[in-house]
Amino acid sequence: MPIRKLLILSHAAMIVTPIIVIALIMFLLYVVLSGNTALHSGHWWGNAQGENVELFNRLKKTASIEQEKLFDASFVHSISEKLEMEEANLVIRKGNELIYTSDNLKKISNNDVPSFGDEDFRPIPVRVENEHYSVMQYDFYFQDGMEGSIFILENSPSFVTSARVFFPVLFLSLILTLVCTNVLLSYFMSKRILQPVKQLSSAADNISKGDFDFTIRPKGKDELNKLIRTFDNMRLQLKESLELRDKYEHNRRELVANISHDLKTPITSIIGYVEGIQDGVANTAEKQKQYFDTIHSKATYINQLIEELSLLSKLDVNRESFHFEVVNVTAFMDDYLREIEDDLEEKGIQLVFQHMDVESNVFIDRNKMIRVIQNIVYNSVKYIERTPGRITISLTDREEMIEVCISDNGKGVPEEELASIFTRFYRVDPSRSTSGSGLGLAIASQIIQVHGGSIWAENIQTGGLRVYFTLQKVKDDGNE
Incomplete structure (x- = not known):
């Protein structure tokens, strides 16, 4: 019962009980003192x-x-x-x-x-x-x-005599009943209110000490117990936020450490080649061109790393803008793959597109989706070591979703590390630090999540890796 109703009933009882007691005492006084025996039936007298x-x-x-x-x-x-x-x-x-x-x-x-x-x-x-x-x-x-x-x-003087003899006792009993009623009502009401308050006070004290591993359980449905439920939900949210903060702090430290490592190697190389030019080590035009090409490559890698870090940080805080539009998924994929087909052929990689007459529309940001496909495809390119290399892209209609699969014939990923490839700075071979930033698949995963899809990977038994992601189809009314 709500505390408001309990308080109203309690105060009403405290008011009504004295009225009833006083009325009863006045009635008995009237009977005894007036001696009006006409009010009594034969049952009083026997x-x-x-x-x-x-x-x-x-x-x-x-x-x-x-x-x-x-x-x-x-x-x-x-x-x-x-x-x-x-x-x-x-x-x-x-x-x-x-x-x-x-x-x-x-x-x-x-x-x-x-x-x-x-x-x-x-x-x-x-x-x-x-x-x-x-x-x-x-x-x-x-x-x-x-x-x-x-x-x-x-x-038959028994009633009057008994009443006169025992009236003081009766009067004191009624007064005692009145006092007990008020004391009991006050006790139970204070207990009903103070017990939840004590729970909240103890919980607040635990939180002030940094202890979130406890539970406070409400024992009713009144306002204070609703407050206890709200407080416990707040405790859980605060605990989760602190755990998330610690996780972010750990990731931040790891990110700083990885960035420092990834930037140190190319910058060291750039400084070394610049000093070589300054010291005259590159004393021929051919050698100078080689030094400049290396410097350009390292600077390009650094610039790419900075851009990817910037994009990833914006995705983390939902500050990267997306421009969604309805796109025919087959035509979109076909157009982009034609653009990169020649580049892949130069690298000795054959590109195959399989769509099996999938003609559904999807709601995507074109530029961001190109970034996803590019990151996945060129991540595969880095780890294809056999000749000829082969990358196959296929589309499959899955009722409300379109499933995109990008597979290669590279060396794959150790089974125990499959779940980690979408983690920042993950590399199959950490020693190949200049082969990529380790952010490409992490960025792809973030973009797919914003599109309302999911992304995962699995090894191919004959060798290679398949990366899957899904996109929501557009219904006939133009909605997802």
Whole structure:
């Protein structure tokens, strides 16, 4: 239950409970102090039973059959004595005159007992001389036609006496109940609120110490437990962000180390050749041309490395702009491969394009996709050592995707390193540091991810490597 509702109910209980308690106390005070016994039923006073009932029935029979005995003092007195033993008293009335009253009721008058015709099937309460009785009444007619009544008054002070005796205890019990109600409500409400607060405080303390390996579990669905769930999600996100930061920091250090290594070798070569020219070692035109060509090659490699690093850093932070358009994948691939076909032939590599009548459209950035194909193809060229070399590019329709496969007949990649070829600065042969920057396939992987596809590689059993990537097809309505 929401804390807001709990607080409302708690405050309502704290207000309603005192009202109920005060109302009950006032009612009991009214009953006890006013002595208004008319409010009580015979259940308070107890129903007449046992010997009193037998005597009452005997008197009723006497009134019906032998009325003259009601005037016999010895008979009536014997009945009265028996009633007194049962804490009851006898009253006989004729007309408006009480013709007999027990010794305990000498001051009773006709006004103290019920009127003729008020008899009931159960005793009714009356008050005589500030004493309380329950009355059994039997009405009849004397032989001369006058109204008559027989009353048996049982002593019944138990309720009032008990109430007066035990009222202070009852009052204190009610006050104690009121206090306990408020204390318990306050305790449970504070526990309901403070327990989640303690959890959050402990969790915050752990986080301040750099400890993220813990879990706080909510135990309800109220606002504070929702806050606990949100806090735990924040902890997980913060933990992941710190782990990612550490990973990036590790990659940054590795990147700096790799860049330093990749730049140091060509720069050292350039400095060496420049010093050779300055010192006159290159003393012929042919040798000078050789030195200049080498310097140009090393500078070109450095420039290429810088460009690739710049592109990769932009891809990492999603700052490289892409210009997507709908392109026929077969025509696009065919046009680009024709451009590089002659260059590959000069390197002794045959280029084969297999599309099997795939005529689907894809949504791509032309320049970025050319960069992907170029990086994969020329990565294969570097590691093809057999003659003739062969690179095959094929297209396959995979329902919602177009699968592009670029395979070669080079030496392949060790099986345990296949998953690493799309990692930055990875080289099959690290000693060949000038054969490439080791960034080409990493850049290709990043670009394919932006296109919503996936990229992977596998070895060919007969030798060589296959690199696959997928592109999303454009539906008939022009959407991906």
